[in-house]
Amino acid sequence: MSPHPAQVDHDMIVNKARDLIEAEGLGEFSLARLATALGVKAPSLYKHVASKAALLRAVNTLTVEQLVAAMRAAQEGAGKTPVQRLVEIARAYRLFAHTYPAAYALAFADVEPELRPDPQYLESLVLPLQAITEALVGQEHSLAALRGIWALIHGFVMLELAGQFQRGGDLSSTFIQAVEACIRGWQISRTSPSDVT
Amino acid sequence: MSPHPAQVDHDMIVNKARDLIEAEGLGEFSLARLATALGVKAPSLYKHVASKAALLRAVNTLTVEQLVAAMRAAQEGAGKTPVQRLVEIARAYRLFAHTYPAAYALAFADVEPELRPDPQYLESLVLPLQAITEALVGQEHSLAALRGIWALIHGFVMLELAGQFQRGGDLSSTFIQAVEACIRGWQISRTSPSDVT
DNA sequence: ACCTGAACACCGTTCAAGT
């Protein structure tokens, strides 16, 4: 009806941006390329997104949502010990980062504060890990243990993606070994038994 | 003597680049700003560096060298157990990353392969950790344990720098707790005693 | 209401011209 019916909308832009970033890397990404891929000119994008930073923030929110979904799916299924559940989550986390390395790095490794997704989404990310960690190490150390395990998983994946593990070896099994070692370490409370009242 | 005596050299450029990146962030860094800070025009820089990527690679090499030096200094001194030594190294590593967050992130968290320093320097980085890890967990698991502990340290520091630990708390003591837990976990071999031949 | 061309200030990089 209107002289110029919308050719793109917010979701199309965010999804195509994610695809382009994943396909060609963040360094090659520009609004001009994105517009071309959408069959439109760069200035038109500003009718739907406020800025490049806002667009990347939306991409990051999408990434966090998908990672949370993958983690939730991974811990489902009966007949698993808490440790097995946590290992499955870690495996799914790493698989996600390997499948979408550019998007993962943009969401979690970028230092620019402008690109961070809503803190609310970060909370929801941590929730599945939170409950299991608490079951494993008790309430007192659960936040610290949660952060330690997240740090291990994130750090391992990022060092892999940044090509910092130069000496080869089976990184998949090294990863699982490291997660299991970390869990064992947290299960052994450093505080002496006399602390218990 | 010559009509245009050199006003800048390679080291001046690399050092000033590092200062600018640390002071204003990588996003604000450009060759034009760098040239201005050096009292020169941007094209002149190309007499001393091949490209912006090569310059950033040199900055990263410098960062790695300084981190290695900080780690070596931290483990010195007599009368320390291997665990204490490793904890001291971890503390120094984190302090370095907090002191030069932009340079650290550029050297270790950037996914662009163009910016990676020589693999040789990465080897030298890992050496101080290597020997201590071997003393702690034995030769068989030493590479895996090394990678796990590095991943934990790197991941913790990067999540801090990226502002991902939203719920506050004493992150310094959480960090040490996590490192100690990780060490404990690796010290408890998962393989059963019957493996020993 | 949405899209576009033209424009602005800014990039990295090249190169002929100056001294």
Add this chain to the structure above:
DNA sequence: ACCTGAACACCGTTCAAGT
């Protein structure tokens, strides 16, 4: 031998003009 101005292709962003 080193530095510079001018130029090129490319950015992100704004805005008046078209339909």
